[in-house]
Amino acid sequence: MNNAVFDLAAYLKDLEYLINIDSGSNYPEGTAQVAQFFHQKFSAMGWQVRSHNFDSSIGPCLEIVNTDQGQYDVLLMGHMDTVFKIGTVAERPFMVKEDKAFGPGVNDMKAGLLSIYYALSSLQHEGKLNQTSICIAFNSDEEISSMFSRTWLEELSEKSRYALVLEAARANGNLVNQRKGVGRYKIEVFGVAAHSGVDPEKGCSAIQELAHWILALHNKTNYQTGTTVNVGVISGGTAVNVVADQAKAEVDLRFYNVAEVEAIENIMKDLVAHPRTSGVIAKVTGGVTRPPMNPTEKTLQLCSVVEQIGCELGIEIGWTATGGGSDGSFAANLGIPTIDGLGPVGGGSHGANEYILIHSIEPRFHLLRRIIQDIAEN
Numbered sequence: 001m002n003n004a005v006f007d008l009a010a011y012l013k014d015l016e017y018l019i020n021i022d023s024g025s026n027y028p029e030g031t032a033q034v035a036q037f038f039h040q041k042f043s044a045m046g047w048q049v050r051s052h053n054f055d056s057s058i059g060p061c062l063e064i065v066n067t068d069q070g071q072y073d074v075l076l077m078g079h080m081d082t083v084f085k086i087g088t089v090a091e092r093p094f095m096v097k098e099d100k101a102f103g104p105g106v107n108d109m110k111a112g113l114l115s116i117y118y119a120l121s122s123l124q125h126e127g128k129l130n131q132t133s134i135c136i137a138f139n140s141d142e143e144i145s146s147m148f149s150r151t152w153l154e155e156l157s158e159k160s161r162y163a164l165v166l167e168a169a170r171a172n173g174n175l176v177n178q179r180k181g182v183g184r185y186k187i188e189v190f191g192v193a194a195h196s197g198v199d200p201e202k203g204c205s206a207i208q209e210l211a212h213w214i215l216a217l218h219n220k221t222n223y224q225t226g227t228t229v230n231v232g233v234i235s236g237g238t239a240v241n242v243v244a245d246q247a248k249a250e251v252d253l254r255f256y257n258v259a260e261v262e263a264i265e266n267i268m269k270d271l272v273a274h275p276r277t278s279g280v281i282a283k284v285t286g287g288v289t290r291p292p293m294n295p296t297e298k299t300l301q302l303c304s305v306v307e308q309i310g311c312e313l314g315i316e317i318g319w320t321a322t323g324g325g326s327d328g329s330f331a332a333n334l335g336i337p338t339i340d341g342l343g344p345v346g347g348g349s350h351g352a353n354e355y356i357l358i359h360s361i362e363p364r365f366h367l368l369r370r371i372i373q374d375i376a377e378n
């Protein structure tokens, strides 16, 4: 059944080209160069490629379709940006060592992007997409919470029957059908400065107030339900002998259950309305940046189809729920059956040892092809 020809040498050559482009979210020239690669490839296949410029601080986002009917059987999602700064490629360019390919963005998620192209190109070559409508969405701001592309991704999701996300498979080979939602908040506290030795009673400590916030928020972490709150960055004060007139914190919230977000936001509202330290004023900005991806009945049906295909291809399929966000959450939150982690197997995302397993590229290419075919036929 998996008689499709796969040219691993060509794939690795294309991958080397893509990895050796610095394409951090805040480097539009880089993501534009990655976009250019796919623009050319899909145009050459006769597909329509639209380039959206949602903001000048990020590169283009690509909307690629093989039909003009505006409704899609499958939406394939991926991001062209990485978390790495300019110059990372010069420090550690694409490298192959034994069964691993290394380089910035290889796992998160340039190999996944490339697998989309290889799978669709081979399916089209065999005439297997004639009755299937496909939309591909490649954004350039996923690593900064898809702040400019979210609405567009949601619009495309609503036009699609299924969404497949090509983030890498987990290091153990598992796919992903559940992800936590993400919330991000900034807290600013304003107090009154005073000499801590001469007249401390005239001061109002912003740091003291922030301490109440930190304890109240961390107290809401609940590993049973999967809700975690992390005050990851704090700053404040001017000198050791001055009562702090300002303090700031950044908060990361992860959750499966939306009701728990409301409880946590209520704690923050209460602290704003009733500061625990007299004379201070606090302000909160931010909110939920990604909804949770929780599998529906239809998602679970798709999962069992994927397991069946994996069985036929000799790939054991397992499922992971992860606290990491992805754009799949936008589709899943709209009720579209969504599966993530369909890229090659790898690990080490966002770090210097990021890799994919070369021997996993071809089997996962076949898996993706078969999933698309199955959706098309049913």
Ligand SMILES: [Zn+2]
Residues within 6 Å of the ligand: 079, 108, 109, 142, 167
């Ligand atoms: Zn990613």
